[in-house]
Amino acid sequence: MPHLRVPVTRRERQREATYDEIVAVAADLLDEGADLSLRAVATRMGVTAPALYRYVANYQQLVDLVAFELDRAATAEWKKEVERYPETDPAARLTVGCVCFRQWALSKPRQFALVFANPIAAADTERRELLTISTSGHFFTDLLWQIWELYQFPYPSLDELDPVIQDAVLNPLIPAKAEHIPPEDRGILWLYMRSWSALYGVVTLESTGHCDPRVIESGQLFRATLLDWLEPLGLDGERERLTRILDEEMSRHRSSDG
Amino acid sequence: MPHLRVPVTRRERQREATYDEIVAVAADLLDEGADLSLRAVATRMGVTAPALYRYVANYQQLVDLVAFELDRAATAEWKKEVERYPETDPAARLTVGCVCFRQWALSKPRQFALVFANPIAAADTERRELLTISTSGHFFTDLLWQIWELYQFPYPSLDELDPVIQDAVLNPLIPAKAEHIPPEDRGILWLYMRSWSALYGVVTLESTGHCDPRVIESGQLFRATLLDWLEPLGLDGERERLTRILDEEMSRHRSSDG
DNA sequence: CAGTTTCGTGAACACTGTTAACCGTAAACG
DNA sequence: CGTTTACGGTTAACAGTGTTCACGAAACTG
Numbered sequence: 118m119p120h121l122r123v124p125v126t127r128r129e130r131q132r133e134a135t136y137d138e139i140v141a142v143a144a145d146l147l148d149e150g151a152d153l154s155l156r157a158v159a160t161r162m163g164v165t166a167p168a169l170y171r172y173v174a175n176y177q178q179l180v181d182l183v184a185f186e187l188d189r190a191a192t193a194e195w196k197k198e199v200e201r202y203p204e205t206d207p208a209a210r211l212t213v214g215c216v217c218f219r220q221w222a223l224s225k226p227r228q229f230a231l232v233f234a235n236p237i238a239a240a241d242t243e244r245r246e247l248l249t250i251s252t253s254g255h256f257f258t259d260l261l262w263q264i265w266e267l268y269q270f271p272y273p274s275l276d277e278l279d280p281v282i283q284d285a286v287l288n289p290l291i292p293a294k295a296e297h298i299p300p301e302d303r304g305i306l307w308l309y310m311r312s313w314s315a316l317y318g319v320v321t322l323e324s325t326g327h328c329d330p331r332v333i334e335s336g337q338l339f340r341a342t343l344l345d346w347l348e349p350l351g352l353d354g355e356r357e358r359l360t361r362i363l364d365e366e367m368s369r370h371r372s373s374d375g
Numbered sequence: 376m377p378h379l380r381v382p383v384t385r386r387e388r389q390r391e392a393t394y395d396e397i398v399a400v401a402a403d404l405l406d407e408g409a410d411l412s413l414r415a416v417a418t419r420m421g422v423t424a425p426a427l428y429r430y431v432a433n434y435q436q437l438v439d440l441v442a443f444e445l446d447r448a449a450t451a452e453w454k455k456e457v458e459r460y461p462e463t464d465p466a467a468r469l470t471v472g473c474v475c476f477r478q479w480a481l482s483k484p485r486q487f488a489l490v491f492a493n494p495i496a497a498a499d500t501e502r503r504e505l506l507t508i509s510t511s512g513h514f515f516t517d518l519l520w521q522i523w524e525l526y527q528f529p530y531p532s533l534d535e536l537d538p539v540i541q542d543a544v545l546n547p548l549i550p551a552k553a554e555h556i557p558p559e560d561r562g563i564l565w566l567y568m569r570s571w572s573a574l575y576g577v578v579t580l581e582s583t584g585h586c587d588p589r590v591i592e593s594g595q596l597f598r599a600t601l602l603d604w605l606e607p608l609g610l611d612g613e614r615e616r617l618t619r620i621l622d623e624e625m626s627r628h629r630s631s632d633g
Numbered sequence: 634c635a636g637t638t639t640c641g642t643g644a645a646c647a648c649t650g651t652t653a654a655c656c657g658t659a660a661a662c663g
Numbered sequence: 664c665g666t667t668t669a670c671g672g673t674t675a676a677c678a679g680t681g682t683t684c685a686c687g688a689a690a691c692t693g
Contacts, residue, residue, distance in 0.1 A: 128639075128691070135640095155681065167682080168641050176681060226494055234492050236484055237584035239591070248585070281593035290587045310586065314596055317585070318576015326495035327506070327575070328568065329548040333497070335539035338572055386660065386670075393671095413650060425651080426672055434650060639690075649680060654673105661668075 136172060136182075138162060143183040144190070147228055155179055181247055184232045191221050191228075192252040199260075202362075207263035208352050209362050212343070214260060215316060216366040218253070219339055222324035229324045233317070249290055254313075259294045261309050261350070270351025273304040282307060312346050336367050394430060394440075396420060401441040402448070405486055413437060439505055442490045449479050449486075450510040457518075460620075465521035466610050467620050470601070472518060473574060474624040476511070477597055480582035487582045491575070507548055515574075517552045519567050519608075528609025531562040540565060570604050594625050 142161050143153055151157060155176055159166040173179045195217040202209040222229040237244050248254075265272070275283050286306040289295050295306060319342045323333045332338050343363060347356055400419050401411055409415060413434055417424040431437045453475040460467040480487040490511075495502050506512075523530070533541050544564040547553050553564060577600045581591045590596050601621060605614055 126691085132639090154679085156679080164640095165642060166680095167643085167684090170682075171640055230492075230494060233585060234488075234579075234583055236488060236582075239584060239588040241584075245588075279593055279595045281589050282595050285587045285589045285593075290589070310590065310596060311599060314577050314580050314586070314600065315573065317580055319572050321492075321579055322572050322575055324494075325492055326497060327491060328572070329543045330497040330503075331539050331543045331548070332568065335537055335543075337537045337540050338568060341569060342572065384660085390670090412648085414648080422671095423673065424649095425653095425674090428651075429671055635693085637690100637692075640688090642685105642687080644684090644686105646683080647681090650678090652677080653675085655675105656673080657671095659668105659670080661666100663664105663666085 132172075139169070139172060139179070140183050140186040143179070144187060147183070147187075147225075147231070150227075152227070153180065153183065153231070177244075180231065180235065181244055184235060185247055185251070187228050188232050189252045191232075192256045195221075195253075195256065204263075205267075207260050207267060208350075208355055208359055211257075211260040211264060212359055212362050213366055214256065215343055216363065216370065218316070219320050219323070219336075220370045222320045223333070226324045226326075229320075234321060234325065245290060254291060255294050257313060257316075258306075258309050261312070262294065262298065262305065264350055264352070265305055268351035270308075270349065272302075272308050275301065275304060278304060278307060308349065312350070315342055315346060318342075336371075340364075340367065390430075397427070397430060397437070398441050398444040401437070402445060405441070405445075405483075405489070408485075410485070411438065411441065411489070435502075438489065438493065439502055442493060443505055443509070445486050446490050447510045449490075450514045453479075453511075453514065462521075463525075465518050465525060466608075466613055466617055469515075469518040469522060470617055470620050471624055472514065473601055474621065474628065476574070477578050477581070477594075478628045480578045481591070484582045484584075487578075492579060492583065503548060512549060512571075513552050515571060516564075516567050519570070520552065520556065520563065522608055522610070523563055526609035528566075528607065530560070530566050533559065533562060536562060536565060566607065570608070573600055573604060576600075594629075598622075598625065 139158060139162070143158050146157055146161065147153055155169055156166045158179070159169050169179070173182065195214050198217050199210040199213050202213060204210075222233075237248065264270070275286075278286070285291075286295075286303040287300060289306060291306075291310070295303070298305060319339050322328050323339065326333075328338070340363060344356075344360065347353060347359060352359060397416060397420070401416050404415055404419065405411055413427055414424045416437070417427050427437070431440060453472050456475050457468040457471050460471060462468075480491075495506065522528070533544075536544070543549075544553075544561040545558060547564060549564075549568070553561070556563060577597050580586050581597065584591075586596070598621060602614075602618065605611060605617060610617060
C-alpha cells in the first residue's frame with residue numbers, strides 16, 4: 118500500500134524495507150512454482166512465521182499485498198512494450214497492451230489467478246480499496262481515454278444509463294483514471310467496463326484452461342474478441358492496420374517462448 | 376464418473392453408494408460455508424481420512440468428483456426452470472438458462488469457483504476428459520443447436536475458420552452435443568465457443584467480485600452482454616420479446632432471495 | 634538514564650494432505 | 664465346502680499449513 122507520507126525515521130524505513138522483502142520473496146516463490154504460504158515466505162526470509170504477523174494481519178492480507186505488487190510489476194512491463202508505438206497512436210498501444218495482458222496470463226497462470234481470479238466478497242471494503250487503485254486498471258482506462266480523445270467514438274450519455282450505473286460511473290469503485298474525466302463524459306466508463314469485461318472473459322477462460330487447448334494455442338478466440346471491439350471504439354477505419362499489429366504481436370510472443 | 380456398465384455385484388453397489396455419499400457430504404459441507412477438505416468429508420462420513428484414498432487418488436480428484444456433481448445438479452435445476460417455456464421456444468429457454476447460470480454463480484460463488492474457475496493444466500488429460508462430458512456444456516450447446524434449427528442464423532463455413540479451429544470443431548475436446556451435428560455444420564461450434572466465452576466472462580467477473588458491487592447488483596453488465604448476442608444468433612426479430620423475458624427472469628431471482 | 638514501543642522467538646493448537654504397515658471380513662475360486 | 668485373495672477400513676506418523684500467546688531483547692523516546 119503506497120503511503121503518501123513517506124516515513125523518514127530509521128525504524129519506519131526499516132519497516133518499509135521489510136515489506137518490500139516480503140513481496141519480493143513471495144514473488145520469487147511463485148515464480149519457482151511453489152505456492153504462496155506465510156511460512157515459506159518467513160523461513161526464506163530467515164525469520165519465523167509469527168514474525169510476519171507484525172506486518173500483515175492474516176494470510177489473505179499477504180496475498181493481497183503480493184497481488185498488488187504482481188499487478189504493478191506486470192503493468193510496468195506492459196507499459197514498456199507499449200512504448201514501441203508512439204504516444205500519438207493509442208489504438209496500437211491498446212492492442213499491444215491487450216496482447217501483453219493475455220500473454221502474461223497464459224505464461225503465469227498462478228499469478229494471474231492470484232490477482233484476477235481471487236474472489237472478493239462484496240462486503241470486503243479493504244480489498245475493494247486495493248482493487249480501486251489497481252495499476253493495470255488505470256493502465257487500460259487511460260489508453261481507452263486517449264483513444265477517445267483521438268477518435269471520438271460514441272458513448273452513452275448519463276441519462277441513457279441505468280440509474281445505478283450512473284452512480285457507479287460518477288463515483289467509480291473500480292480502478293479508473295477518472296478524476297480528469299468530466300462528469301458529463303463519464304459514460305465512457307460504461308464502455309470501459311464492458312470492454313474490460315470482454316477482455317477479462319477470454320483471458321480468464323484461456324488462463325484457467327477451461328477451453329480446448331488447441332483453441333488457446335491458436336489464439337483465435339482472443340483475436341476474434343478483440344476485433345469485435347474495434348467498431349464500438351471507433352476504430353473501424355483502422356481495422357486493417359490494427360489487425361496487422363495484433364497478429365504481429367501475437368506471433369511475436371509465440372515465437373519468443375515456444 | 377458415469378459408468379455405462381452398471382455393476383450388479385454387491386461389492387460394486389456398495390462402492391458406488393460410498394462414492395455417492397462422498398459427493399453428497401462434500402456438497403453439504405460447501406453449502407454450509409465450510410471449505411472442502413478430505414478430512415472433513417471423511418470425519419463427517421464417520422470414517423478416517425486415509426479410508427477415502429480407497430476411492431480417490433488424491434485431493435484434486437475429490438475436488439473433480441464434487442465439481443462434476445455440482446455441475447450436474449445445477450444443470451438439472453436449470454433444465455427445470457427452462458421448461459417453463461415450451462420446447463418450441465429455445466430462444467426463451469436459452470435466456471432463462473443464462474439467467475439461471477448467472478444466478479447460481481452469484482449465490483454460490485464458492486461452488487462456481489470450484490467448477491468453473493478451477494485451473495486445468497493443458498497437459499492434464501484426465502481432467503480434460505471430465506470437462507468434455509460436463510453437463511452444463513451439453514445443456515448450452517444443445518439449446519444453441521435448437522435455436523439454429525429454428526432461426527437458421529449464419530455461421531462460418533469450415534474453410535472460413537483457422538485450420539486449428541477446424542480441427543477443434545471437427546474433433547471437439549470441449550463439452551458439446553456434437554455427434555449429431557454433421558461435419559459441414561460444425562462451424563456452429565465456433566459460435567458456441569465465442570458466445571460461451573462471452574457469457575463465461577461476465578459471470579466469472581461478477582461471481583469473483585472483480586467489479587463494482589453496484590454494477591453486479593444492477594445486472595446491467597450481464598444484461599448488455601446477453602443482448603449483444605441476440606443479433607449473431609439470428610434473434611434480432613425477437614429482441615423485444617426476449618428482452619422482456621430477460622428482465623422478468625432477472626427481477627424474479629432478485630425478489631426471490633433479497 | 635528510565636520507560637515504552639517495536640520486532641522477533643518458541644511453544645503450542647488445530648487444522649491440512651498423504652504414506653505406511655496392519656488386519657478383519659466379505660467376496661471369489663478350486 | 665474350505666482356502667485364498669483382495670477390498671475397505673484402522674492406527675500411527677510425517678510434513679506441511681495458518682494462527683495465537685507469553686515472553687524477551689533491542690531500539691527508540693522522554
